[in-house]
Amino acid sequence: MSAKSSNTDARLILLDSADNVLGVARPVRAGETLQVEGEKVTLDQHAGTGFKIARRAIAKGEEIYKYGAVVGVANANIAKGKLVHVHNMTSGYMPNTKPASNNKQETS
Amino acid sequence: MKGYLRADGRKGIRNIVTVVYLVECAHHVARQVAQRFAPQEVQVIGFPGCYPNEYAQSMMERLCTHPNVGAVLLVSLGCEGFNKLKLKDVVAESGRPVEVLTIQGEGGTGKTMQKGIEWVEQQLQSLKDAPTVEMDWSELIVGTICGGSDGTSGLTANPAIGRAFDQFVEIGAACIFEETGELIGCEPHMAKRAATPELAKELVQSIEKAARYYEVLGYPSFAPGNADGGLSTIEEKSMGAYAKSGASTISGLIKPGDIPPSGGLYLLDVVPDGEVRFGFPNIVDNAEIVELIACGSHVILFATGRGSVVGSAISPVVKVCANPLTYKRMADDMDVNAGKILDNEASLDEVGQEIVDLVAQVGEGEMTRSEALGHTEFILTYKSFEPIGPACLPAA
Numbered sequence: 273m274s275a276k277s278s279n280t281d282a283r284l285i286l287l288d289s290a291d292n293v294l295g296v297a298r299p300v301r302a303g304e305t306l307q308v309e310g311e312k313v314t315l316d317q318h319a320g321t322g323f324k325i326a327r328r329a330i331a332k333g334e335e336i337y338k339y340g341a342v343v344g345v346a347n348a349n350i351a352k353g354k355l356v357h358v359h360n361m362t363s364g365y366m367p368n369t370k371p372a373s374n375n376k377q378e379t380s
Numbered sequence: 381m382k383g384y385l386r387a388d389g390r391k392g393i394r395n396i397v398t399v400v401y402l403v404e405c406a407h408h409v410a411r412q413v414a415q416r417f418a419p420q421e422v423q424v425i426g427f428p429g430c431y432p433n434e435y436a437q438s439m440m441e442r443l444c445t446h447p448n449v450g451a452v453l454l455v456s457l458g459c460e461g462f463n464k465l466k467l468k469d470v471v472a473e474s475g476r477p478v479e480v481l482t483i484q485g486e487g488g489t490g491k492t493m494q495k496g497i498e499w500v501e502q503q504l505q506s507l508k509d510a511p512t513v514e515m516d517w518s519e520l521i522v523g524t525i526c527g528g529s530d531g532t533s534g535l536t537a538n539p540a541i542g543r544a545f546d547q548f549v550e551i552g553a554a555c556i557f558e559e560t561g562e563l564i565g566c567e568p569h570m571a572k573r574a575a576t577p578e579l580a581k582e583l584v585q586s587i588e589k590a591a592r593y594y595e596v597l598g599y600p601s602f603a604p605g606n607a608d609g610g611l612s613t614i615e616e617k618s619m620g621a622y623a624k625s626g627a628s629t630i631s632g633l634i635k636p637g638d639i640p641p642s643g644g645l646y647l648l649d650v651v652p653d654g655e656v657r658f659g660f661p662n663i664v665d666n667a668e669i670v671e672l673i674a675c676g677s678h679v680i681l682f683a684t685g686r687g688s689v690v691g692s693a694i695s696p697v698v699k700v701c702a703n704p705l706t707y708k709r710m711a712d713d714m715d716v717n718a719g720k721i722l723d724n725e726a727s728l729d730e731v732g733q734e735i736v737d738l739v740a741q742v743g744e745g746e747m748t749r750s751e752a753l754g755h756t757e758f759i760l761t762y763k764s765f766e767p768i769g770p771a772c773l774p775a776a
Contacts, residue, residue, distance in 0.1 A: 282724050285535060285721070285722070287535070287539060287623075287728075295535045296610065297535065297721070297722040297723075297724075298722060298723075319610075320531070320609075320610060321531050321532060321535075321610070321722070322530070322531025322532060322534070322535065322609050322610035322611070323531075323610035324610065324612070336612075336616075338616060338619060339534075339539070339619045339620075339622075339623055340627075341566075341569045341615075341619050342568075342569075342615070343612070343613055343615050343616035343619055344612055344613040344615065344616060356612070357607070357610065357612050358607050358612050361612050361613070362612075362613065363565075363602075363612075363613035363614055363615060364613075364615070365564075365565040365613065365614055365615045
């Protein structure tokens with residue numbers, strides 16, 4: 273499923289069909305124009321390998337999907353083709369770091 | 381694949397002699413014995429502490445009776461705490477040749493070395509013509525780990541290993557993924573993949589335990605440097621490592637030394653139980669590899685971006701290189717170039733298939749790069765675990 277749709281720039285990689293972001297396989301510079309699913313977009317910021325670009329418009333409050341899983345929540349509206357990173361998304365993870373007390377006995 | 385049939389019914393894809401130091405004080409003698417032979421045939425393992433615990437004892441028992449091991453030489457100083465007679469009995473009961481040499485009793489370094497070398501020579505002679513039998517995928521256990529990761533690991537090598545894992549599980553093999561401390565944030569997703577609701581609860585608790593443990597150690601899982609590599613959240617970072625597990629149903633949760641009872645996908649919980657006691661759960665990649673091997677892994681799939689070079693004693697390590705630039709620089713150390721996915725030269729599915737095919741060849745006896753280069757790293761430190769609960773394994 274890493275097969276790229278031919279209408280997306282070869283430097284972007286889709287990890288799962290449910291994802292709303294594309295992984296950056298090879299760096300794309302700010303100001304460059306590239307195809308994202310059939311649409312021409314101009315990148316506003318430099319995106320190095322391992323960064324993410326919006327595969328479609330993502331509304332504020334929407335979950336970000338990568339690997340077919342939720343990896344965070346958008347805290348701003350993100351236009352298609354824009355960089356998705358700490359400036360417009362945040363963690364949705366709330367760890368439970370209290371020791372389990374219900375059934376499993378932890379020895380000390 | 382071809383396997384060496386052991387008395388317990390398991391099959392090994394290698395037939396090595398292990399020289400085992402039972403305390404650091406016996407390490408030199410063990411190393412000197414092994415150095416007379418090829419690293420592909422004779423390998424050193426051991427436990428360094430003078431006061432071993434239950435974990436150390438059970439790990440050494442599992443490792444010395446691993447299906448890839450054909451014969452075992454135990455090297456003792458003499459005054460250490462290790463229960464060498466119990467270990468010897470366990471190995472003897474497994475049908476393997478075993479010998480104990482005690483340095484203080486033999487009369488010192490030189491005499492023990494000489495005796496050890498002679499014993500190993502004899503074993504190699506008798507192992508030379510050991511017969512092999514057909515080995516089925518359902519008899520194979522594959523472990524996976526990532527180390528020396530970079531921004532490419534989660535894009536190429538890890539998901540490609542996930543594709544390979546999906547195939548292995550499909551054809552009946554057992555697959556093990558691990559490092560619960562690197563899976564923090566994945567537990568909701570993991571719970572959905574659990575075979576039963578009870579197992580889902582166990583999986584979630586193992587991750588919560590890891591989160592607590594690392595919090596006490598003062599090591600947050602998401603470091604500012606991660607964002608420089610394009611990772612935005614803890615769950616995104618963890619998902620990159622978690623991608624190695626593929627998409628199969630999770631059949632069980634095991635702890636170091638537990639052997640998967642049947643095919644399927646298992647999470648290995650490597651974080652000790654109880655209060656934080658012995659420091660870092662795993663001080664280095666090889667500590668995780670040793671635990672995967674103690675769970676019966678015949679072969680280890682190692683995803684690396686920056687470029688790890690390690691192999692392991694006992695089981696071959698297949699290096700899957702995530703970064704095409706690293707591959708170019710260190711091709712001699714790498715078995716699979718997953719980085720070509722970034723250059724649009726292959727898909728994740730194709731690299732996954734390449735990994736499956738390579739494991740089949742390694743199962744036929746073909747050496748991995750780290751084996752050919754003589755890598756036989758090994759490290760074992762203190763830990764303690766409670767036994768797994770009844771909900772952790774698939775119903776028989």
